[in-house]
Amino acid sequence: MQPDWNERFATEDYFYGTEPNRFLVSRAAHARPGMKALAVADGEGRNGVWLARQGFDVLSVDGAETGIAKARKLAARHGVALRSVVADLRTWTWPVAEFDIVAALYIHFPSSERPAMHAAMANALKPGGRLILEVFHPDQLSYGSGGPPIADMLCSADLLAADFADLDIEALEEVEIDLASGPLHQGRAMVTRLVAARP
Numbered sequence: 001m002q003p004d005w006n007e008r009f010a011t012e013d014y015f016y017g018t019e020p021n022r023f024l025v026s027r028a029a030h031a032r033p034g035m036k037a038l039a040v041a042d043g044e045g046r047n048g049v050w051l052a053r054q055g056f057d058v059l060s061v062d063g064a065e066t067g068i069a070k071a072r073k074l075a076a077r078h079g080v081a082l083r084s085v086v087a088d089l090r091t092w093t094w095p096v097a098e099f100d101i102v103a104a105l106y107i108h109f110p111s112s113e114r115p116a117m118h119a120a121m122a123n124a125l126k127p128g129g130r131l132i133l134e135v136f137h138p139d140q141l142s143y144g145s146g147g148p149p150i151a152d153m154l155c156s157a158d159l160l161a162a163d164f165a166d167l168d169i170e171a172l173e174e175v176e177i178d179l180a181s182g183p184l185h186q187g188r189a190m191v192t193r194l195v196a197a198r199p
């Protein structure tokens with residue numbers, strides 16, 4: 001059973017906080033003029049807005065209208081522009097070869113959908129563009145600190161290596177971290193992280 005994201009985000013508070021994901025911050029360099037970023041499943045915008053603050057021209061996409069409304073609010077609070085679209089990624093017409101960065105943080109799909117979604121992320125990159133992705137690892141099921149409680153939606157490094165075999169993989173690790181995304185998401189967690197460039 002998937003959460004009702006629209007309902008989850010329909011509060012004043014930011015469910016995942018307003019601070020960007022730490023892995024994204026450690027991997028996304030400052031933008032050069034004209035550089036474009038796609039924030040996939042951007043939720044309430046903490047990552048898309050951070051990218052915009054670094055100077056990227058950002059397109060933030062998410063299926064939850066309430067999330068995107070808060071992303072726009074957060075962008076206004078920081079005085080940055082954020083292009084945004086409400087769309088179901090499974091039926092969205094994904095841009096192709098457009099972005100210098102594709103940021104995909106904590107977006108999980110079942111195995112019946114995941115390879116096509118990961119291919120769409122890779123195809124959205126310009127040659128030389130980079131995908132920065134962090135998701136829960138299957139071992140997260142025993143941590144109880146968040147994420148979908150469904151093994152089929154979680155990703156090992158081997159699985160990501162296969163999905164992104166057409167990219168140049170620059171970093172791929174399975175690592176235990178301290179979650180720090182909003183007041184409800186704290187604690188130890190097991191994640192898989194990837195940075196990969198389109199040749």
Ligand SMILES: C[S@@+](CC[C@H](N)C(=O)[O-])C[C@H]1O[C@@H](n2cnc3c(N)ncnc32)[C@H](O)[C@@H]1O
Binds near residue numbers: 041044062067089107
């Ligand atoms: C765990 S939240 C992560 C949000 C954000 N990336 C972050 O790190 O704060 C997962 C997000 O994926 C979005 N999502 C899940 N399935 C989706 C789909 N099929 N199409 C568009 N968005 C989807 C949800 O609306 C939600 O915002």
